[in-house]
Amino acid sequence: MKVALIQHSVKNSKDETLSKTVSMIKEASLKGANLVVLQELHQSSYFCIVEDPKNFDLANDFEEDLKFWASIAKEFGVVLVTSLFEKRAAGLYHNSAFVFEKDGSLAGKYRKMHIPDDPGFYEKFYFTPGDLGYEPIDTSVGRLGVLICWDQWFPEAARLMAMRGAEVLIYPTAIGWFEDDSKDEKDRQKSSWIDIQRSHAIANGLPVISVNRVGKEHDPSKLLDGILFWGNSFVCGPQGEFLHECGMDEELAIIKIDKKRTEEVRRMWPFFRDRRVDSYKDILKIYID
Amino acid sequence: MKVALIQHSVKNSKDETLSKTVSMIKEASLKGANLVVLQELHQSSYFCIVEDPKNFDLANDFEEDLKFWASIAKEFGVVLVTSLFEKRAAGLYHNSAFVFEKDGSLAGKYRKMHIPDDPGFYEKFYFTPGDLGYEPIDTSVGRLGVLICWDQWFPEAARLMAMRGAEVLIYPTAIGWFEDDSKDEKDRQKSSWIDIQRSHAIANGLPVISVNRVGKEHDPSKLLDGILFWGNSFVCGPQGEFLHECGMDEELAIIKIDKKRTEEVRRMWPFFRDRRVDSYKDILKIYID
Numbered sequence: 001m002k003v004a005l006i007q008h009s010v011k012n013s014k015d016e017t018l019s020k021t022v023s024m025i026k027e028a029s030l031k032g033a034n035l036v037v038l039q040e041l042h043q044s045s046y047f048c049i050v051e052d053p054k055n056f057d058l059a060n061d062f063e064e065d066l067k068f069w070a071s072i073a074k075e076f077g078v079v080l081v082t083s084l085f086e087k088r089a090a091g092l093y094h095n096s097a098f099v100f101e102k103d104g105s106l107a108g109k110y111r112k113m114h115i116p117d118d119p120g121f122y123e124k125f126y127f128t129p130g131d132l133g134y135e136p137i138d139t140s141v142g143r144l145g146v147l148i149c150w151d152q153w154f155p156e157a158a159r160l161m162a163m164r165g166a167e168v169l170i171y172p173t174a175i176g177w178f179e180d181d182s183k184d185e186k187d188r189q190k191s192s193w194i195d196i197q198r199s200h201a202i203a204n205g206l207p208v209i210s211v212n213r214v215g216k217e218h219d220p221s222k223l224l225d226g227i228l229f230w231g232n233s234f235v236c237g238p239q240g241e242f243l244h245e246c247g248m249d250e251e252l253a254i255i256k257i258d259k260k261r262t263e264e265v266r267r268m269w270p271f272f273r274d275r276r277v278d279s280y281k282d283i284l285k286i287y288i289d
Numbered sequence: 290m291k292v293a294l295i296q297h298s299v300k301n302s303k304d305e306t307l308s309k310t311v312s313m314i315k316e317a318s319l320k321g322a323n324l325v326v327l328q329e330l331h332q333s334s335y336f337c338i339v340e341d342p343k344n345f346d347l348a349n350d351f352e353e354d355l356k357f358w359a360s361i362a363k364e365f366g367v368v369l370v371t372s373l374f375e376k377r378a379a380g381l382y383h384n385s386a387f388v389f390e391k392d393g394s395l396a397g398k399y400r401k402m403h404i405p406d407d408p409g410f411y412e413k414f415y416f417t418p419g420d421l422g423y424e425p426i427d428t429s430v431g432r433l434g435v436l437i438c439w440d441q442w443f444p445e446a447a448r449l450m451a452m453r454g455a456e457v458l459i460y461p462t463a464i465g466w467f468e469d470d471s472k473d474e475k476d477r478q479k480s481s482w483i484d485i486q487r488s489h490a491i492a493n494g495l496p497v498i499s500v501n502r503v504g505k506e507h508d509p510s511k512l513l514d515g516i517l518f519w520g521n522s523f524v525c526g527p528q529g530e531f532l533h534e535c536g537m538d539e540e541l542a543i544i545k546i547d548k549k550r551t552e553e554v555r556r557m558w559p560f561f562r563d564r565r566v567d568s569y570k571d572i573l574k575i576y577i578d
Contacts, residue, residue: 155444188528192491199488239477
């Protein structure tokens with residue numbers, strides 16, 4: 001598996017943004033990538049920075065978007081993980097990942113299960129929580145456990161993907177800082193974001209791919225100064241070891257992943273052998289009180 | 290909460306080892322610690338390095354051991370987390386943590402739920418998996434989520450302790466390297482051990498305390514060259530940020546923990562608000578196939 005991570009900033013128009021993304025996919029394909037992962041909601045600015053009903057218009061062309069990315073996957077002969085604003089019915093929207101096979105067919109989709117909502121990240125306004133559960137998507141490069149952003153903080157999601165045979169976990173992401181926060185707080189946030197995702201690799205003995213946006217995006221409501229997306233997309237192996245870490249600028253990174261290491265690592269530290277499923281039933285509660 | 294982490298090597302006899310531990314508890318108490326955490330199976334060598342029925346004799350004095358550590362907690366006026374080889378009945382043993390209140394009373398116990406077994410760590414031979422579940426232990430310094438070593442690789446255990454209101458997670462541990470492993474492999478192992486425990490702090494928004502053995506211990510069967518326990522006991526806050534990291538030598542570290550940060554951190558990134566308990570039921574399976 002040779003995966004390309006594409007992190008870039010949003011451009012002045014959808015056309016311009018798409019054209020940037022496509023040029024990077026082209027480069028990835030020329031360099032031999034067979035899997036390309038894009039950042040969360042890569043077609044537009046991170047519009048959830050504000051609650052504005054007009055933003056639902058961004059999903060108006062959802063069906064055409066699907067056709068467009070299918071054609072790109074086919075043109076460049078790669079398995080392509082996209083992250084789109086899915087319009088399912090009038091007034092019913094999801095934050096979804098659509099995965100296209102290298103022949104342009106739809107390999108599968110995942111609807112974000114855990115939806116955040118805090119100042120500047122008003123996703124509960126836009127997205128209905130997913131109803132498809134944690135189903136890995138079978139492709140010509142392997143069985144992909146695609147999750148999205150906020151899902152990354154929930155070990156349960158990673159575990160369920162792994163228990164269904166995912167060979168790799170993939171997180172398109174949009175996370176960044178507010179300028180007001182201290183340097184220490186920013187460091188803690190970035191470090192915990194990296195750490196929690198590495199931990200899913202470790203707990204489940206499989207590689208993790210995470211792709212984040214870069215660049216500063218402004219808040220049209222002027223309530224916030226904006227969000228500086230910190231990039232730092234990365235790939236780690238099944239012991240959580242870094243295979244690549246991007247910086248905060250636009251970057252195309254191509255990384256080879258050896259799927260055979262999962263078997264080696266799981267033999268050495270066989271956590272799946274020892275789960276105490278007889279003792280976990282209270283995990284199905286919100287809290288134990 | 291002012292916690293003392295005590296990591297030390299095993300001495301030539303049980304008396305000598307206990308006397309070392311007690312001298313460090315005394316120092317911790319003089320320095321104002323109100324909680325003391327000892328390493329896993331701190332009374333003896335890590336005897337699980339080999340399967341030998343004679344080693345069950347190490348639990349013969351279990352009832353006296355309890356009285357001894359109760360008296361030490363009382364003498365130095367600290368809440369004390371011990372890790373003992375529990376003899377429950379003829380042929381029935383557990384790897385257990387006993388927590389004593391500063392007046393010497395027993396605050397509670399935890400029996401290791403996840404039992405490892407791999408070359409040099411033959412714990413399934415000695416210990417019956419715990420049957421008490423994940424019950425935090427109430428003490429005068431707070432509600433302690435005590436888990437033991439191999440439990441640290443299972444996000445489910447940490448989650449269940451947190452869901453029952455644990456204010457801090459505590460892991461007495463015995464983990465080390467085989468000399469044969471490459472430096473890279475050793476680095477990956479230590480890093481993943483740290484990372485997975487920090488991730489429990491992050492996923493659950495609470496501090497984590499981990500105390501590991503130090504020093505080289507030999508294998509009486511000569512099958513292995515022995516284990517070099519890597520120490521590196523640490524405390525991290527509820528964002529996984531390090532408050533202290535020990536080295537590989539004997540060390541007494543005293544760290545102040547601000548329990549109020551949990552509320553702040555959980556307000557900012559409210560993961561408990563957003564768990565999708567409607568979608569987790571397959572976690573109760575061994576695998577989904």
